Amino acid sequence: MADHPFRVLLVGYGTVGRALHRVLVERHDALRERTGVDFRLVAVARRDRAARDPKGLAAEHPNALAWSRGEALELIMEGDADVVVEASPTNLQNGQPGLGHARAALEGGLPLVLANKGPMAFAYRELHDRAAKQGLPVRFEATVAAAVPVFHTQRHALAGDTVLRVDGILNGTSNFILTRMAEEGSGLDQALREAQAMGYAEADPTADVDGLDAGAKLAILANHVLGRPCTFHDVKLEGIRGVTREAVELATKHGHRIKLIAEAGREGPIRVGPRLVPRGSTLDVSGALNAVRFHAELAGQLTMVGKGAGGKETAAALLSDLLEVAKLRGFAAPGP
Amino acid sequence: MRMEFEVELPDAPGELGNVLARVAQFGGNVNSVVHRHETLTDGRVAVVFQVDIPEDGALRLVDALARTHRLLRVNREGGPVGSVVLLVGHVFESGLTDLLDAVFEADAEVVELDVRIAGRSNPSAVLVRLGAPDAGAMGRGLEALRQRAATQGLMLLEPVGGEAGG
Numbered sequence: 001m002a003d004h005p006f007r008v009l010l011v012g013y014g015t016v017g018r019a020l021h022r023v024l025v026e027r028h029d030a031l032r033e034r035t036g037v038d039f040r041l042v043a044v045a046r047r048d049r050a051a052r053d054p055k056g057l058a059a060e061h062p063n064a065l066a067w068s069r070g071e072a073l074e075l076i077m078e079g080d081a082d083v084v085v086e087a088s089p090t091n092l093q094n095g096q097p098g099l100g101h102a103r104a105a106l107e108g109g110l111p112l113v114l115a116n117k118g119p120m121a122f123a124y125r126e127l128h129d130r131a132a133k134q135g136l137p138v139r140f141e142a143t144v145a146a147a148v149p150v151f152h153t154q155r156h157a158l159a160g161d162t163v164l165r166v167d168g169i170l171n172g173t174s175n176f177i178l179t180r181m182a183e184e185g186s187g188l189d190q191a192l193r194e195a196q197a198m199g200y201a202e203a204d205p206t207a208d209v210d211g212l213d214a215g216a217k218l219a220i221l222a223n224h225v226l227g228r229p230c231t232f233h234d235v236k237l238e239g240i241r242g243v244t245r246e247a248v249e250l251a252t253k254h255g256h257r258i259k260l261i262a263e264a265g266r267e268g269p270i271r272v273g274p275r276l277v278p279r280g281s282t283l284d285v286s287g288a289l290n291a292v293r294f295h296a297e298l299a300g301q302l303t304m305v306g307k308g309a310g311g312k313e314t315a316a317a318l319l320s321d322l323l324e325v326a327k328l329r330g331f332a333a334p335g336p
Numbered sequence: 337m338r339m340e341f342e343v344e345l346p347d348a349p350g351e352l353g354n355v356l357a358r359v360a361q362f363g364g365n366v367n368s369v370v371h372r373h374e375t376l377t378d379g380r381v382a383v384v385f386q387v388d389i390p391e392d393g394a395l396r397l398v399d400a401l402a403r404t405h406r407l408l409r410v411n412r413e414g415g416p417v418g419s420v421v422l423l424v425g426h427v428f429e430s431g432l433t434d435l436l437d438a439v440f441e442a443d444a445e446v447v448e449l450d451v452r453i454a455g456r457s458n459p460s461a462v463l464v465r466l467g468a469p470d471a472g473a474m475g476r477g478l479e480a481l482r483q484r485a486a487t488q489g490l491m492l493l494e495p496v497g498g499e500a501g502g
Contacts, residue, residue: 165497167496167497238491242424242425242459242491243424243491243493244424244454244458244459244461245454246424246452246453246454246459246460246461247422247424247452247461247493249452249461250422250450250452250461250462250463251422251463251493253450253463254420254450254463254465256420256495258422258493259496261496263496263497265497274491274493275493275494275495275496276420276421276422276493276494276495276496277495277496278495281496283496
């Protein structure tokens with residue numbers, strides 16, 4: 001099958017979707033050379049519009065694509081693709097419409113690669129079981145800490161090990177805010193305005209500041225890395241709105257930083273909340289960086305640090321997942 | 337086993353000897369003694385002791401020292417532990433004494449308090465350094481704090497798991 005194009009159907013054409021499109025086109029020849037995979041983005045859906053081209057859509061400005069009326073679900077059900085990438089915005093009410101897209105892909109026998117956290121945060125077990133029953137790969141590296149290879153590390157490097165506990169900083173915006181408070185002595189409101197001015201925070205910062213975004217990621221980690229069936233609703237959330245300038249000042253004086261930490265073990269609470277992190281800890285990462293730490297039975301503590309957001313970074317994670325799926329489905333040249 | 341502890345002593349002759357005698361009394365051997373003169377306030381100085389001591393002796397030593405001295409910090413795996421937490425909110429209105437009593441009742445103790453007050457109508461921040469003879473007592477002390485903080489509407493910031501700090 002290595003002579004056949006690997007046809008990608010992309011749902012969502014925001015920052016991440018467009019970055020993925022650009023990467024697939026710009027790196028097409030290099031990827032084919034290196035892996036044997038002939039990537040071809042054959043369809044894109046965003047809201048009620050769709051663009052398609054069986055020969056592959058050229059990466060251009062979204063205005064230059066030939067959009068027509070069309071729904072993601074229709075495209076998925078047509079099934080003229082080898083994989084579905086779900087990169088539409090995350091909905092933390094119920095995971096829709098991404099969850100519906102994910103179900104439709106699996107029902108139609110298509111492998112699934114996710115950047116949207118919603119489907120896995122609300123229905124990890126269902127999607128996992130459905131995919132397993134049909135022998136379809138589902139990958140979601142991009143849902144947690146963007147390009148930081150959290151799930152690849154667990155799936156490959158720690159394949160024979162057992163992760164007992166996971167903790168980390170899974171939201172860059174709140175980390176940026178807390179870092180500014182510690183370094184500049186500013187209050188939360190001022191640091192939040194700075195984060196918004198720099199494009200880190202949305203006009204409505206609830207998902208970042210109240211821990212919802214980190215909670216959704218933690219639910220996915222707990223399911224996959226710890227084997228703990230749970231959903232977003234099982235995560236105990238406490239945000240950073242109550243963290244005052246005085247609290248940050250005291251923590252600093254006594255050798256700590258305040259960080260919004262997501263943490264779960266094989267039992268006990270699954271929670272997100274502000275914690276004290278000793279200076280010099282591997283979780284003491286500043287600015288908008290993310291950090292994910294595994295406490296593994298054999299490997300001990302492993303911490304991975306990197307950018308947890310951004311179009312290019314998230315596209316990097318999607319690309320690594322797509323390559324893995326392409327290999328599993330016989331679209332890659334035989335490896336060494 | 338090896339343990340390290342920090343106590344506050346009056347900066348006067350014989351005070352150091354008293355602590356060394358206690359260590360010997362419970363079968364311990366002193367490896368090092370460091371005076372932290374930079375911490376000197378009101379004629380008192382913080383001194384860090386590193387000792388090798390049998391398991392049961394360590395517990396009794398901490399117990400004895402806690403009765404006679406201000407014990408600032410104890411570090412030891414599987415033995416006396418220290419931790420630090422932050423409370424944010426209207427801590428004084430809601431009764432700080434009540435919070436601290438809850439810790440004492442759990443066999444842990446408060447070895448340091450540091451306070452920032454941002455005015456009457458704004459939430460205060462209080463750093464609480466805890467000591468306990470073992471991890472079990474520390475866990476009970478923290479749980480007591482959690483419960484009181486929740487009922488009093490205070491935010492409790494604990495150390496991230498596995499990094500209890502000193």
